[in-house]
Amino acid sequence: MEKEQYQQLEQNVTPKPPYLKNVAKAFFVGGFICAIGQAVSLFYMIFFNFTEATAGNPTVATMVFFAMILTGLGLYKRIGQFAGAGSAVPVTGFGNAVISAAIEHRSEGVVLGVGGNLFKLAGSVVLFGVVSAFFVALIKYILVTIGVVSW
């Protein structure tokens, strides 16, 4: 059997991902996580001195804390299998990526294992966040300097 012929067969046999179902699951779980985030925000606004503008930071930190508990108990991967991007895209997914790598590499010690592998999965997010922020700000700076837009 030729390669092309086999690839044809493979295409026929392999099931397509259930797009609609996956999208629906991602929407509801992702939305639900964000709604919890909103509740946490509200909590910080009512009981602490945070405004709508400043509540984002403690909210994100708290969500990552929740992610730690769920990751440690092995629940986050089950949510992830169900929800896909619904649990990967919220900041809890970023936390899950960092924390799961940390837990995984604990056996190689705190310095080489945890320290060296903490950003094994999430490192690309930090990289692209910082680099894109740099270029976006640079472009905007140039545009402002030549007078196309204002800050």
Add this chain to the structure above:
Amino acid sequence: MRLLGITLPLLAVLMLLNGCAEKEKFIVYGSPQNEGEVEALIKEEDFVDRTTVIQYDDSMLVAVQIKPWDKWKKAKLEKKLQKKFDKKYPNKDVFVSADYKIFYEANKIKKDQIEDNKLSDKITELIKLAKEET
């Protein structure tokens, strides 16, 4: 799809709750009494949902809540109101905020019936809080 069956009614209930939660739309607390004037000023703008004004002496804190669908323009609308109040009361120290926290605290001042002598400090404190950056 089972999820959809649970969530949609939930959302509907939430929206209903929102409708039920109609409270006093306009509150003024503290002296001097120029309630009607301020209310008229606010009523001109239909993006404002609820307002609580705290006044003491020459300082005035206007805490507004913008209607949900207009909230994405929050920063602009805040500025617009600020300008409007500055123009109307050039002799007063007016501060407009559309932040929920400020609104919540302003309502608390009213609820707790905070005495006049503490009011000034409270207003300064809230303005400082609102100006905090992330």
Add this chain to the structure above:
Amino acid sequence: MVMTFVFAFIIGGIICVIGQLLMDVGNLTPAHTLSTLVVLGAILDGMGLYEPLIDFAGAGATVPITSFGNSLTHGAMAEAEKHGLVGVLTGMFEVTSSGISAAIVFGFIGALIFKPKGNID
């Protein structure tokens, strides 16, 4: 206030749907998907569109990973406005992204108290 929850749910859900489509239709790995979304967040902030989204949807815009690109860009632009070109570089972590610091701290703590387990339910 209740409507804020509804909007947070919907906007947060939509951002996740974009991620799911990138994974399923675009055939990207989770790492590629998240990187793409972070870049998207940075670009949206550069065009001044992300802050209105946060005002509109609250946690629906601050909780998804796109807000990470937004806060980094915001810091860089704020500093650039004040200090010029150097600010682009120095301002990045000025508006700190608590996501990173929280993930590092909780990652460390998590590593000390949990063990990986290959369970399925």
Add this chain to the structure above:
Amino acid sequence: MVIVFQSKPSLLAGGVVAGPLENRSVFSQYFDAVYDDERWQMKTNEQGHRKMIEEACEFAMKKMNIQNGDVEYLMGGDLVNQMTPTNFAARDLAIPFIGLFSACATSVSSVIIACLLTELGAANFSLAGASSQHNSIERQFRYPINYGAQKPQTAQWTVTAAGYALIGKHREEYPSIEAATIGKSIDYGMDDPFHMGAAMAPAAFQTIQAHLEQRNQKIYHYDLILTGDLGQLGLKLLKGMFVENGVKNEELTFLRDAGAEFYGQDEAFQSGASGAGCSAAVFFSYVLQQMRAGSYKRVLLVATGALLSPLSYQQGETIPCTAHAIEITMK
């Protein structure tokens, strides 16, 4: 490609131990031991992996009442970097040892080497087998255990199990190895590490074809042709390839896959089981016991292996695969 063993070395005994999740396997009743702790009370996953290999070997030796000192050679491998679990197990077992890597096909490639040593007269007893441990393999090839990535339906679940067989000179009352085929490394351009079945099926097909051709046999000469860990989709593809080659569907009922059957129809495991321990565990427990009981007279065991590494995948390489086969008969 085909080696015919004149002396017909025998598979004297098998030792199979498995992890806690493998209790759900349809084959679990045939295993010698199923443990509750995936780390075998050791500190790390890799140490647990090592312990599991040692215990599997000990079970196999115990069944023939022999000691470590009686075994001349140990052939085996696993999927961890540089195969440390197997290497360390060899240290503790103190048997002359060569580590083998054919990915998940190691369960059969090790048996072939052991048979050659027996045929040569170099060994009275040798141990051959393979193992995998879910946690230590996943973290190396994919993601940390607790990372919440969505696995597609094509994904397979790495088995926690070690299977080792004790091979000795021919004895009538034991299943004996008549011939073996060493497979080529086949690459049909598949590059999805979450769809290994599709990558491995062509390798299995070619090895089976070559074996049948050179042995002048047809599929119906076998009571069972059992592939290693193609999974449900991989098996479907393999059957599809035979059908396109003019083999009738009803002839293919004896073509089965250990990975596809391992966890039954449980959807939590997607397309089925995989890992070097999957084929080893099924071959050296279920198949050997069934043959000794007389259910099967002639069996072809085809272990398949995907020869990729995380590095090769990230560098955009496709996945070459191999398959090795042994033909076992029982009088």
